[in-house]
Amino acid sequence: MERRRFLRGSIVGAATLALPSAALAQRRGTAACPPARAEWSAEGTPTGAQVADASALTEDERTHAPVLTLPERVRAGRPFDLVVQAGVRPHEMSVDHRIEWIEVRLDDRIVWVADLSPDVAYPILRVPLVLREPSQLVARARCNQHGVWMTRRAIQVS
Secondary structure, rough: OOOHHHHHHOOOOOOOOOOOOOHHHHHOOOEEOOOOOOOEOOOOOOOOOOOEEEEEEHHHHHHHHHEEEEEOOOOOOOOEEEEEOOOOOOOOOOOOOOEEEEEEEEEEEEEEEEEOOOOOOOOOOEEEEOOOOEEEEEEEEEEEOEEEEEEEEEEEOO
16 A cells, blocks of 8 residues: 555556576576666655666665666567566565565556565565567665665667
């Protein structure tokens, strides 16, 4: 219910996997997308710009900004798996401090929403997708203490 109330007032109106890492992603022929600098503060206002280097992230950004793992090349009409993980180091999931939900959007369409409970070990989401044209991918995660964090990535289709 909290997520719905947030979405109503916002500007822009699963299964658990093993932890993805950059090395594992490279071995499989996929690319781990470094998280973008959080684009929304805890109050829901826009903040910084994208950061290409994960070492330049603050500690809050390291544990909250969604990290995207997807293939380097996406083919039109062919399915692929997108993995969204809240934080470079997965966010803790306790009753007092947790990720409440993760949302995946393609352009302006919501394609997947996962409401998470403290019983989930890690806030990681695997989403099977099929794209037919280039799209803007947006992943958002909401921490119950630190608000909504967002990562954007343009996906080219070949």
